[in-house]
Amino acid sequence: MRRRQFLASGTALLSVAIAGCGHPPVVLDMDDATADGIAGEVSMTAVPGSEEYAVVTSARENGSATRAGRHALFDHTDTVRVEDAFYDVSETRLGSSEVTVYEVRVDFDPDDPTPELGEIEYDDLPETDRRRLDAIVSDDPPSQDGYDLGVGYGTAEEVGDGSVFVPEQQYDVLVYDGDRYRVAVDSRTASEVEYRYEATEVAPDVETFADRVRAQYLFALTGLSEAERAVVEEAIDGGYFEDDDAFRSVVDRIREHEGLDVDDFYGTWLVEYEGVEYLTYAEW
Template structure:
C-alpha cells in the first residue's frame, strides 16, 4: 500500500486503491506470494522503479560514495518504506541528518513570451552557472506554455551562490532569452529556511530473493485461528480476487478487518487501510485491505 503510493510518487509518487478513497465500501484482496520471488517482488522496490535522483542516492549509499549519497534539503527527500532491490540484492535504505543551517529561499517566477517584452535581457548561456543550475526548469523552451503564462518555483541559494547570481536577491535583467524563446524573470519573495545534509546509507538486508522473503515472513507473517464460517467464506473468496464490503459493511466483514488490524501490518495507513502477510491454507498471502468508511481513521 504505502509501497504503491511510494512508487507512484517516485517513479512517477498508485496507492492503496486511492481510486476508491471516496467509496464508502471496504475491500480485501489476497495475492499468493508463497514463491520467494513473488514475495520479494511484492515487498521490495526495484531500483529501476525509482526516479533518477532517488536512484542516484541509493547507488551512492550502496557504494559508500558520500558525495553521491548526500543531498541538501529542508526535509528528507526520500524515505524508502520498504527494501530496495539493487543488482539482485536487497537493502534497507535510510539516512543521517547533519549540518543543519539556514539558507535563503527565493520565489523566482518566469513568464513565457511576456507582453510587453522585457527591455533588459540576457542570454541563458551567459547566466552564471549557479543560476542555470537552479533555474533551468523554469527557463525551458521545450516546456509547453501559453504566451504570458507564469511559472514559479522556490529555489535556495547560499550566501556565496547569491553573490554569484544575477537573478537573486534582485534580478539584474528583466528577461532571459534561450533558443529563440524569451522569459520574463522576477523574484517575488524570499524567506529564511532551515536545511540539512541528508547522508543516505544502505544496509544489506538479504543477498537474494529467498533471503528477503525469509525476512518478510519472520517480521510480518501470521495466521488466523478458528475463523467463523462467514469470515472464512469472505477470506476464501478474496484469494486471487477482491471482495468488497456492502455499505454499510456486514458484521462479518468488519470482524475480518479487525482481525487483520490486530496484527502488525507490513504497511498501514489508519485512514485508508493496509497490507499484511497472512499464512493460510498452507500458502502465503499478501493481503491488501481497504477499510470501509466507518472504520477509517480509527
C-alpha cells in the same frame, strides 16, 4: 505505499470516483505476494543517479557518508534496496546552517510582456534552466492573475554557474513558441542540515530479504466462516468494498497481527490463505 498504489490504480475505485461518489468507505484487497512485491512494501529502491543511490553506495564503500540537505532522505524507511542487495541505513543529523534558496516564477499571460532586464528564447536557455523549466512549459499553460507557477531551483551551489536566472537574474522575459512569459526570481532563507549515513547489508538478494520479511510478518488466515470466506475470495478476485459484519470480522482477524505498514484507518499485511501468500490491504 500500498494505499497510494491502490487509490491510483484500482479500476473499481476509478469507476466510483467518476460517478462522483468518491472511493468506497471500506476496502479489502488481496494480491499475490511475489518476492519483489513483499520487498517493495518495506523498503525503498535507490535508483542509479539519485541522491539516495549516491549516499548509500558511498556509505557502503567507505564506511560512512555525509550529505548536506534541506530534508532527510530516508524519513519514511530505513531499509534501502541498491541493485539486488538490501541495507539498513542510519541517517544521523550532525548540525545545521542557514542557506539561501531560489524559486523561479513564471507568468504565462503578463499584462505587459516588455522586458526590463532582457528576453531570451526558450531554446537558448542553458541546459540547467531547461531541465528545471521543462516540466511547466507547454502548449496550454495555466492562466490566472499574477504569476502562475513556480519552480524551486535550490541553492546557488546546487544550481551551479550555468543558470541565467539564479543567483543573478539576467532576463525577465522568456519566449516560448512565440509566446512571451514574464519571469521573476524569489529567494528565501532555509535551514540546511548536515547528515551522516551508515549502511549495513541485511540481505544480498530479493529472495533472502523477502524470507526475512515472511519470518516476521506472515500469518495464516484460517478457521473462517462461509461468509468470511466469501469476503476473502472476493477480495482476491478484485476487491471487497461492503461494510458488513463479515468484512468487519475478517478485518478484525487481520488486525490482530503485526502489519507491514499500519495507520489508524488502513494498513497492509502479509497473509497466507489456503497455501497462497497475499499482500493484503485494508481500509476500515
